[in-house]
Amino acid sequence: QSVLTQPPSVSAAPGQKVTISCSGSSSNIGNNYVSWYQQLPGTAPKLLIYENNKRPSGIPDRFSGSKSGTSATLGITGLQTGDEADYYCGTWDSSLSAGVFGSGTKVTVL
Amino acid sequence: EVQLVESGGGLVKPGGSLRLSCAASGFTFSSYNMNWVRQAPGKGLEWVSSISSSSSYIHYADSVKGRFTISRDNAKNSLYLQMNSLRAEDSAVYYCARHLTGYYNVGFDIWGQGTMVTVSS
Numbered sequence: 001q002s003v004l005t006q007p008p009s010v011s012a013a014p015g016q017k018v019t020i021s022c023s024g025s026s027s028n029i030g031n032n033y034v035s036w037y038q039q040l041p042g043t044a045p046k047l048l049i050y051e052n053n054k055r056p057s058g059i060p061d062r063f064s065g066s067k068s069g070t071s072a073t074l075g076i077t078g079l080q081t082g083d084e085a086d087y088y089c090g091t092w093d094s095s096l097s098a099g100v101f102g103s104g105t106k107v108t109v110l
Numbered sequence: 111e112v113q114l115v116e117s118g119g120g121l122v123k124p125g126g127s128l129r130l131s132c133a134a135s136g137f138t139f140s141s142y143n144m145n146w147v148r149q150a151p152g153k154g155l156e157w158v159s160s161i162s163s164s165s166s167y168i169h170y171a172d173s174v175k176g177r178f179t180i181s182r183d184n185a186k187n188s189l190y191l192q193m194n195s196l197r198a199e200d201s202a203v204y205y206c207a208r209h210l211t212g213y214y215n216v217g218f219d220i221w222g223q224g225t226m227v228t229v230s231s
Contacts, residue, residue: 002154035217037155044224045147045155050210050217088155090216098171099145099157099216 003028004089004102011108012079020074020105022089028100032092034072036065039086039104048087049074081109112136112220114206119225126196126229132189132206132222140184143167143209145218146191148202148227158204159191162213174200196229203227 005023012018022034036049047056049065052072064075072089089102118130130146146158159170159180168180179192189206203226207218 033212033215033217035215037218039155044205044221045218046221047210047217047219050219051215056210056219086154090155090157092214092216094214096172097169099147099160099169101147101155101157101216104154 002103003093003096003100004091006087006089006102006105008103009106009108011110013110014079014081016079017075017077018079018107019076020087020089020107022072022074022102024070024072024091024100026070027095028070028091028093029067029072030070031094034065034067035090036063036072036074037088037090038083039088041085045088076107079107079109083107084109114208114220114222116204116206116222116225119204119227121228121230122196123231124197124229127192127194128196128227130191130193130204130206130225130227132191134187134189134208137208137220139182139187140164143213144182144189145207145209146180146189147205147207147218147221148200149205149224150199150202153202156202157216160209160213161189167213193227196227198229201227201229 037045052067203224208220210219
């Protein structure tokens with residue numbers, strides 16, 4: 001059972017927008033930065049968003065992040081077939097003194 | 111090129127030990143906090159351990175506390191994970207990953223390709 005809750009899957013047609021939620025608590029999301037990762041099949045995770053809403057260099061602005069209270073959201077606009085992957089949120093949990101990841105969300109492009 | 115390369119994975123019997131290594135290149139290793147993250151087959155990501163740039167701060171997941179030890183050698187640009195008393199549930203691909211910013215910020219910008227650990231009799 002993950003500390004952070006994500007929907008198992010989301011889907012949309014090419015060109016559309018999807019959002020992925022990540023729900024936590026005051027000990028993790030509520031008081032720490034959130035990051036988002038994309039993992040394509042058979043590859044290592046790739047950092048998409050850090051510090052809630054910042055994009056590393058090379059990440060297109062189709063990917064966006066936001067945080068409100070104890071929840072965070074990843075948005076993907078202009079959905080492409082290459083965006084089909086698993087997406088994970090991650091943060092630090094101050095009560096556990098440990099890093100935590102969400103259970104992951106599979107994005108399907110219809 | 112900025113790169114992390116893990117090694118040391120393999121098949122080990124329950125109760126056995128294994129030492130993973132992660133060789134860093136292309137950046138000033140001693141300036142970065144580092145981590146181990148694992149992923150069991152078909153499962154999600156699980157944070158395992160973090161170590162600060164000077165080894166002053168170290169944290170472990172409860173699932174490995176007391177059995178795993180993270181360490182680093184900045185002179186050799188290397189990160190290690192000593193795994194003892196291994197269990198079947200420790201079977202996973204183990205990734206080393208570099209912190210992008212602060213120690214308590216789970217933003218890892220560089221990842222290795224992973225090394226597979228299988229615990230089975």
